[in-house]
Amino acid sequence: MPDLVVEQREHVLWVTLNRPAVRNALCRSLNLEIFELCEKLKERDMESILAVVITGAGEMFCAGADLKERKGLGPRESESYVQAIGSAINGVGDIRPPTICAMNGSAYGGGLELAMACDFRIIVDGAEVGLTEVRLGIMPGAGGTQRLPRLVGEARAKELILLGRRISAQRAYEIGLVNEIVRRDQLTAAVDALLADLAGCAPLSVRSAKVAIEAAHSTSLEDGLRIESERYEITLYSDDRNEGLAAFAEKRPPRYEGH
Numbered sequence: 684m685p686d687l688v689v690e691q692r693e694h695v696l697w698v699t700l701n702r703p704a705v706r707n708a709l710c711r712s713l714n715l716e717i718f719e720l721c722e723k724l725k726e727r728d729m730e731s732i733l734a735v736v737i738t739g740a741g742e743m744f745c746a747g748a749d750l751k752e753r754k755g756l757g758p759r760e761s762e763s764y765v766q767a768i769g770s771a772i773n774g775v776g777d778i779r780p781p782t783i784c785a786m787n788g789s790a791y792g793g794g795l796e797l798a799m800a801c802d803f804r805i806i807v808d809g810a811e812v813g814l815t816e817v818r819l820g821i822m823p824g825a826g827g828t829q830r831l832p833r834l835v836g837e838a839r840a841k842e843l844i845l846l847g848r849r850i851s852a853q854r855a856y857e858i859g860l861v862n863e864i865v866r867r868d869q870l871t872a873a874v875d876a877l878l879a880d881l882a883g884c885a886p887l888s889v890r891s892a893k894v895a896i897e898a899a900h901s902t903s904l905e906d907g908l909r910i911e912s913e914r915y916e917i918t919l920y921s922d923d924r925n926e927g928l929a930a931f932a933e934k935r936p937p938r939y940e941g942h
Contacts (some may be wrong), residue, residue, distance in 0.1 A: 686701055686712065687716040688700065698737045700745055703741025707740065707744065708740065714771040721771070736782075739787050739788065743787070743794075744798065745795075747793040748793045768824075772825045777893045783898055784798040784801035785874050786861070791811075792811050796825040800890065806863070812860065813848055814843055833858075835858045884939075887925075887941055888918045900938060926938060
C-alpha cells in the first residue's frame with residue numbers, strides 16, 4: 684500500500700497518511716510525496732474542489748518526524764530530512780481551498796505542525812497533542828513556533844513548546860488549538876457536517892476571505908485592510924455574488940459555481 688493515499692470523493696479531496704504500523708511517522712519519502720501533491724494542486728484547476736481533508740490511517744493521526752530514519756545521521760546529513768518535512772507542511776498551508784485536518788488520534792511534533800497548517804482541526808476524544816521536541820534536544824522546525832502562537836497566543840505557545848508538554852484533546856479545544864472534539868465513530872460525520880457548511884458558502888468568497896485572514900499574520904493593519912479591500916472587490920463583481928443576492932430574495936438555497 685502507498686504511504687500516501689489520495690482520492691477524490693465528489694468535490695472533496697481526501698488525503699490519508701498511510702503508515703499505521705509506525706504511527707504515520709513522517710519519513711522523508713512521505714514528506715516528498717506530500718510536497719509533490721501540493722505542487723500538483725497549484726497547477727491543477729481547483730475551482731471544483733470544495734475542500735481538502737487530511738487524515739491518518741489507524742489509531743494515531745501522526746507521531747511526527749520519523750526519528751528512527753534519522754538515527755545515526757549527523758547534523759549536515761539531517762538537513763535534507765528537515766527541509767523535506769518543512770516543505771511538505773508549508774505546502775499544505777498554501778493549498779487554496781479550505782483544508783480540514785480530521786485528527787483520528789494523537790499528533791506530536793511534525794504531526795501537530797501538519798495539523799496546524801490546515802484551516803480546521805477536528806480531533807477524536809481521548810487523543811493528545813504536543814510539540815515535545817525540546818525534550819529530544821531539538822525544537823519545532825516545521826512551523827510550530829510560528830503557527831502555534833498565531834492560534835493560541837504567545838503565552839500558551841511558550842507553555843507548550845518550551846516545556847515540551849502534551850495536552851489532552853479537551854485542553855487543546857479550550858485554548859483554541861482545535862475546532863471540535865468528537866467520538867472516534869463520529870469523526871467522518873463531523874467532517875461531513877463541516878463540508879456541508881462549506882457547500883452552502885460561495886467558494887470564491889471563502890477563498891478570498893482565507894487570503895485576507897492569512898495576510899493579517901504577515902502585514903501591517905494598513906496593508907491588511909488593503910488586501911481585504913482587494914479581495915472584497917473580487918467577490919463584488921462575481922457571478923456568485925449575484926446568485927447569493929438572488930437566492931436571498933427568492934428565499935431559496937444558492938447555487939454557487941465558484942466564479
